[in-house]
Amino acid sequence: MAKGIFPQMSISDIANALAGWGISVSPEQLKSPTPDFVEGVYCACLQQVTDLNHDSLREPVENALNASQAEDKDLYAAALTTNIILYHLTRFAKAARVEDFNSRDLFSPERERTIVLLSAFINxxxxxEQYCDVFLKELRERSDALIIQRDDAAEQLNDVKQKLEELKTRITRDQPVCDRLIGENTALTSTMFITKDAQQKAIGDVEQYKANRTELLKRKQALSGEIQAVEDAITRTRSRIVQSPERIKKTILVMSTTLTEDKKTVALHENKARDLQAKINALHNIEKDVRGCIEQIQTIEREVQSLEVSQKALGQLRNLLDEKIIERNELRSRQELNLRKLKNMRKRKKFQVNKRSSASKRNMMRWTWNEKKMISKSRKYEKKQVRWKPR
Incomplete structure (x- = not known):
């Protein structure tokens, strides 16, 4: 008994579902299924998912038979098509979670098993259709694109093979020419090596000639130097030979006279130099004295500046002393005025005491306190006067 994860459908539901796909099925056909009926219905379900049917498989089958080079192709075409359909139906059943689908379900169908399989396929x-349309559409598009790429690759492969055959043909045609050119190349190579050896030998000879030439040039330069030295020695020797003795004597006399005059001139210059040295020493001494005078003048200027500052400070102190003397005189005048006021107050007090003998003791004490206050004030003025007294 076939098992699946989809619920089992009734015969009417199966008929309605197949009718929705354009497949007319009667209940009698489902109750008594035949191999042709079952194969047609199964292929219709398979076509709904994979777009595979007998028409789409016809061309691949023919290509496979042509590639196999079978003698009786019609004999194998039906069997190969049936096997391919069975293979895809088995994969379709496994996808529908029916693991025990086999050829018996296709060639010897049973009622219950057919209903279970159709229920699984339809569900x-x-x-x-409900969940995988977008995914299947993308897969189909990718499959179509891959098929196109495969066809393009096959065409490119055929072109490459054709070009390869052409190249092989050309290589076969050009092989004698290549062999002849290889022989010529070998001969030219051997000739080139021989020429290279001769060239190296010639280069060695040229280097040897250059070395010999350089050595000869050095010897030539050495001989030229020796000849020049000999010529210079001959010239010096000729110049030493006396040609006229009288002329030499005259020259000696002139030179003696010149020497004497030069000695006198030198002695005169030495005397002048000594005089100038003495004057220079005197000037140095004068310069030292002048520097000492300048230093003393600078010292005097500093002392004068300090004296001016002291005089200025003394003037300020004198002004301050005058101000203090004026203040002292003012204080003295104030003191005298206060003393006069005090005497007047005493007289007035005595007069009032005599006049008011019946005054209270409190008033007397007040007058006594005022008197003491005036006395203390006068004493303060005296102390202040003594404190500001100039020394």
Missing amino acids: FVKFT
Whole structure:
């Protein structure tokens, strides 16, 4: 008994579902299924998911038979198509979670098993239509693109093979020419090596000639130097030979006279130099004295500046002393005025005491306190006068 994860459908539901896909099925056909009927219905379900049918498989089958080079192709075409359909139906059943699908379900169908398989197939198709259309569409598009790429690659492969065959043909045609050119190249190579050896030998000879030439040039330069030295020695020797003795004597006399005059001139210059040295020493001494005078003048200027500052400070102190003397005189005048006021107050007090003998003791004490206050004030003025007294 076939098992699946999809719920089992009734015969009427199966008929309605197949009718929705354009497949007319009667309940009698489902109750008594035949191999042709089952194969047609199964292929219709498979076509809903994978777009595979007998028409789409016809061309691949023919290509496979052509590639196999079978003698009786019609004999194998039906069997190969049936096997391919069975293979895809088995994969379709496994996708619908029916693991025990086999050829018996296709060639010897049973009622219950056929209903279970159709229920699984229909539910799976509906499931794919509901959830997998977008995914399947993308897969189909990718599959179509891959098929196009495969065809392009096949065409490119055929072109490459054709070009390869052409190249092989050209290589075969050009092989004698290549062999002849290889022989010529070998001969030219051997000739080149021989020429290179001769060239190296010639280069060695040239280097030897250059070395010999350089050595000869050095010897020539040395001989030229020796000849020049000999010529210079001959010239010096000729100049030493006396040609006229009288002329030499005259020259000696002139030189003696010149020497004497030069000695006198030198002695005169030495005397002048000594005089100048004495004057220079005197000037140095004068310069030292002048520097000492300048230093003393600078010292005097500093003392004068300090004296001016002291005089200025003394003037300020005198002004301050005058101000203090004026203040002292003012204080003295104030003191005298206060003393006169005090005497007047005493007289007035005595007069009032005599006049008011019945005054209270309190008033007497007040007058006594005022008197003491005036006395203390006068004493303060005296102390202040003594404190500001100039020394």
